[in-house]
Amino acid sequence: QVQLQESGPGLVKPSETLSLTCTVSGGxxxxxxxxxIRQPPGRGLEWIGYVYSSxxxxxxxxxxxxxxxSADTSKNQFSLKLISVTAADTALYYCARDRGPMxxxxxxxxxxxxxxxx
Amino acid sequence: QxxxxxxxxxxxxxxxxxxxxxxGTNSDIGGYxxxxxxxxxxxxxxxxxxxxxxxxxxxxxxxxxxxxxxxTASLTIYGLQAEDEADYYCSSxxxxxxxxxxxxxxxTVL
Numbered sequence: 654q655v656q657l658q659e660s661g662p663g664l665v666k667p668s669e670t671l672s673l674t675c676t677v678s679g680g681x682x683x684x685x686x687x688x689x690i691r692q693p694p695g696r697g698l699e700w701i702g703y704v705y706s707s708x709x710x711x712x713x714x715x716x717x718x719x720x721x722x723s724a725d726t727s728k729n730q731f732s733l734k735l736i737s738v739t740a741a742d743t744a745l746y747y748c749a750r751d752r753g754p755m756x757x758x759x760x761x762x763x764x765x766x767x768x769x770x771x
Numbered sequence: 772q773x774x775x776x777x778x779x780x781x782x783x784x785x786x787x788x789x790x791x792x793x794x795g796t797n798s799d800i801g802g803y804x805x806x807x808x809x810x811x812x813x814x815x816x817x818x819x820x821x822x823x824x825x826x827x828x829x830x831x832x833x834x835x836x837x838x839x840x841x842x843t844a845s846l847t848i849y850g851l852q853a854e855d856e857a858d859y860y861c862s863s864x865x866x867x868x869x870x871x872x873x874x875x876x877x878x879t880v881l
Contacts, residue, residue, distance in 0.1 A: 697774065697860060697872055697873070697874045697875045698809075698817065698860055698862070698872040698875075699872065700862075700869070700870040700871070700872065711868055713869060713870075714867065714869060747816060747817070752822070753805075753864075753870075755805070755864050755868070755869070755870040756805045756807070756822070756823070756864060757805070757807040757819060757822035757823070757862070758807070758809075758817075758819060759819050759822075759828060761816040761817055761818075762816065763815075763816055764816050
């Protein structure tokens, strides 16, 4: 059974960089696509982007200028960086296995709340 | 890219059925068979219920069924049970190499 766990700071100041890591167990980041998805409090889901083991990435056009996703196969982790954050980036951030690219997400982490506030 | 359109709420009595629609365009739902549905209980991560329009992952009850006609996809829950009360989100691949979700539908079991 594949399990994912998000980790990172739960509070980020405006204009700074949000950084999260997803640790994968029961599966390898060398295979499949791996995505980040977020959900502002009380609102719907938004796909952020994916990374493939080869380092191939693709991002939501609305976030493309501010986001970077990378994979560390030696640690079986993948990471999200979102620069120049504002209060609008406050959300639950989920990592998920993507059977795609961008087709469907069959395993999800429990989610991590990141609040952007000074 | 606008979100897919879902009704904000739907309801049904135990044992009855409820259907949720998800409307998009020719560039997403109408153009590809990559429609998925997710169930989300409060405080929990989304759970995959339907993928590629009609397919059910192992472990998902057969009373969950997906379909598509033109630019609209639907999720039908037959034999509604109390544990089906949750938020449901649809998603679709988009032709500009993107993926979008619907706004979500809250299903209430009366």
